[in-house]
Amino acid sequence: MKGRFWRWWLAGTAVLIILLSAAGNSQAQVLDNRWREPRLLSSPGVQFTSAVEMVTDPYGRLHLFWREEDPYDGVHTIQYAVFDGEVWSDAVDIFAAPPGLSIDSFTAAIDAEGTIHLIWNEGNEGPVYYSRAAATNALTARAWSERVRLETVPAFRVQLQVDAAGVLHLVYLSFFGSEPGVYYTRSEDGGESWRPSYWLDPDIPLRQAPTVMDFKMDEWGGLHVLWYYLNLDTVGGLGDWVRYTRSVDGGDTWDIPTTIDVADESPDELRLPYPSLAVVGETIHVIWAGTSGTRREHRFSSDRGQSWSETERVFGGLQGQALGDGLAADASGRLHFFGQIRWPQGLYHAAWEPETGWSAAEMIYLIAADAFEGRNGRYHVHNVRAAALNGNQLVVTFTDEAIGPLYAMMTTLADVTAVPPQPTPPSLLPAPSPTPEPLQATPTSTPKPFSGETAVPLANTIGFSDSLWLGVLPAVVLLLAVIVVRLIRSG
Numbered sequence: 001m002k003g004r005f006w007r008w009w010l011a012g013t014a015v016l017i018i019l020l021s022a023a024g025n026s027q028a029q030v031l032d033n034r035w036r037e038p039r040l041l042s043s044p045g046v047q048f049t050s051a052v053e054m055v056t057d058p059y060g061r062l063h064l065f066w067r068e069e070d071p072y073d074g075v076h077t078i079q080y081a082v083f084d085g086e087v088w089s090d091a092v093d094i095f096a097a098p099p100g101l102s103i104d105s106f107t108a109a110i111d112a113e114g115t116i117h118l119i120w121n122e123g124n125e126g127p128v129y130y131s132r133a134a135a136t137n138a139l140t141a142r143a144w145s146e147r148v149r150l151e152t153v154p155a156f157r158v159q160l161q162v163d164a165a166g167v168l169h170l171v172y173l174s175f176f177g178s179e180p181g182v183y184y185t186r187s188e189d190g191g192e193s194w195r196p197s198y199w200l201d202p203d204i205p206l207r208q209a210p211t212v213m214d215f216k217m218d219e220w221g222g223l224h225v226l227w228y229y230l231n232l233d234t235v236g237g238l239g240d241w242v243r244y245t246r247s248v249d250g251g252d253t254w255d256i257p258t259t260i261d262v263a264d265e266s267p268d269e270l271r272l273p274y275p276s277l278a279v280v281g282e283t284i285h286v287i288w289a290g291t292s293g294t295r296r297e298h299r300f301s302s303d304r305g306q307s308w309s310e311t312e313r314v315f316g317g318l319q320g321q322a323l324g325d326g327l328a329a330d331a332s333g334r335l336h337f338f339g340q341i342r343w344p345q346g347l348y349h350a351a352w353e354p355e356t357g358w359s360a361a362e363m364i365y366l367i368a369a370d371a372f373e374g375r376n377g378r379y380h381v382h383n384v385r386a387a388a389l390n391g392n393q394l395v396v397t398f399t400d401e402a403i404g405p406l407y408a409m410m411t412t413l414a415d416v417t418a419v420p421p422q423p424t425p426p427s428l429l430p431a432p433s434p435t436p437e438p439l440q441a442t443p444t445s446t447p448k449p450f451s452g453e454t455a456v457p458l459a460n461t462i463g464f465s466d467s468l469w470l471g472v473l474p475a476v477v478l479l480l481a482v483i484v485v486r487l488i489r490s491g
Contacts, residue, residue: 031346032364035411038379041081041091041397042068042406049406051324051383052397053108055116057135060085060421062389063116064397066406067103068093076103078120082139085393088408094141095131097122107160109168110135114425117168117191118144121155124176128153130191136424150194153185159215161223166190169251171200171215171225180209182227186251200225200245201257207232208241212324214277222304223247224284226260226277228270239263240270242288244277246305260299261290261311278327280335285352287314287325287337294321296339298358315341315350315361322382323402330416331391337361338396340381344369347381347398347409365409379407391419 030037041064042049048069056062062083069076077093095118097103106120114135121128129147137143155172162168168187174180181204183197201210213227229241240263247254263270275288284305290297296315301308318341325339335352347365352358368375379400386396392413399406 030364030409031366032349032362032411035364035409038365038398038407038409039088040405041088041408042066042079043091046071047405048403049399050403051399052385052406053106054385054387054395054397055108055110056387056389057110057114057116058112058422059114059136059424060390061135062387062395063108063110063135063138064408065106065108065118066397067106073099075099076101076122078103078106078118080138083389083395083408083410085389089139092139092141094118094138094144095120095129095147105155105157107158107170109160109162111162111166112164113166117160117162119150119158119160119170121158124156125154125174126150128155128158128172132191148191152194152197153183155183157211157213159213161215161217163217163221163250167250169217169223170194171213171223172197173210173213173227175209175211180204182210182213182225182245184223184225184247184251184254198251198254200254201243203257204229211239212274214275216277216279218279218284218304219281220248220304221250223251224277224279224305226275226286228273228275228288238271239273242270242273242275242286242290244286244305248304255305258305258308260286260308261288261297272321274321274324276325276327278329278335280329280333283354285327285335287327289319289321295319296325296341298352312357314358315348318342318348318361320345322384324383324385326384326386326396328386328388328394330388330394330413331419332416334416336386336388336394338364338384338386340367340384340398342367343371347384347396380404390421392416393418 046068050067053065054062064081066079067076068079076097078095079091080094081091082089101122103120103122108116108118110116115132116135116138117132119128119130128150130150131144131147133144153172154174154177156175157173159171160168168191170185172183174183182200184200185194185197187194208229208231210227211230216224224246226244228239231238231240242260243257244260245255245257261270270290273288273290275286278285282302282304284301286299287296295313298312298314299308320341322340325337327335327337329335337350339348341348345367346363348361349364350359350361367378367380381398382402383399386394388394393410395408395410397406397408
């Protein structure tokens with residue numbers, strides 16, 4: 001009888017220890033407690049998503065677009081959600097590609113009148129479509145205008161900007177066509193008609209093709225384009241040349257492209273550069289993975305792209321590449337970098353200021369402490385993108401794996417004053433309709449804003465996510481129940 005009691009006691013103690021361990025570990029998901037924990041944005045069960053397009057309106061809202069592939073029929077849809085600084089709306093699918101066609105690229109911009117302009121492709125060489133909706137009432141598919149086909153744009157990738165006069169500026173890549181290159185066109189009548197395309201890089205070498213680009217506009221209407229070429233003669237097609245060009249007169253004339261970096265004989269140089277472009281006032285920034293080991297490199301121009309600094313390797317020995325970095329400028333003019341680098345492997349943040357350059361990179365989300373530790377249920381951050389809302393809130397999105405579910409994180413900067421949003425004009429207020437109610441955020445401990453304090457130490461925060469334990473806990477309980485039964489029978 002005494003032996004049976006001790007077996008019961010040991011079994012119960014084991015169950016209690018494991019349950020307490022699970023509860024404690026489930027709290028440790030973010031290394032920097034100034035950030036909210038990652039929030040799932042894509043549809044539950046969907047494993048195939050894309051990088052996002054984020055644009056902000058003058059009324060204090062961030063608009064987010066991404067692509068999903070239905071797990072049952074493979075149909076590609078453009079998903080859309082809105083963030084008001086506190087709460088994310090439910091996601092809605094606003095456009096779907098016909099069965100068998102893919103949506104490889106999409107782009108959005110908001111004009112001064114509060115209209116969202118959206119362009120996307122449905123195939124490697126198009127067709128390309130355009131639609132628009134009021135930024136204050138875009139959370140239903142019927143709020144978007146009937147899509148219009150852009151007949152003269154055979155695009156593989158598209159990116160859009162809109163200037164103060166409402167002119168739509170579109171840069172697109174042709175990768176699979178007979179004349180691969182980077183092209184520009186524009187519409188001066190709200191997307192109804194488009195000018196003939198202008199070839200930005202007619203000197204493109206044979207057996208090279210552009211595959212990734214970034215397109216930004218400065219506050220004076222200057223246009224800035226960055227891209228890199230794949231060398232089609234290498235195994236798998238690897239990048240080896242990063243280029244930039246600009247137009248300071250609204251797209252009427254363009255500079256001859258400038259070389260940002262080109263591969264030499266070093267192994268793996270510019271293998272997957274995935275360059276990112278940011279514009280902060282008159283300063284143009286380019287960050288890319290440029291050297292063996294994919295360490296980050298940085299160049300900037302203080303005169304709107306006319307001349308460039310020397311290349312600077314940044315973030316010390318940290319390295320890695322995960323399909324692009326996130327760059328966003330706050331209201332103080334400070335540039336923020338977000339990217340997946342290692343070791344330890346995780347999502348890192350650093351900031352650049354003209355007087356001091358780059359701050360030390362600090363991890364805000366852990367993936368793995370070293371090459372030998374598993375991820376233990378933590379997300380594998382890819383496709384990092386960033387945006388600033390109201391000048392003092394930073395929103396970062398990423399996918400789990402290269403094309404996994406989509407997540408978002410956010411923080412508020414304590415040392416930056418928010419830019420007050422404009423009141424919504426009565427003409428843009430949505431008419432009463434059964435639109436989806438905002439999805440309330442799951443209550444968590446209030447995140448601390450950035451204030452210069454040190455982030456939470458790595459050693460104190462490594463732990464499993466809530467989602468992992470929700471999946472594992474039933475199995476653990478069942479296993480322990482079996483052990484208890486066997487102990488009782490053996491007694």
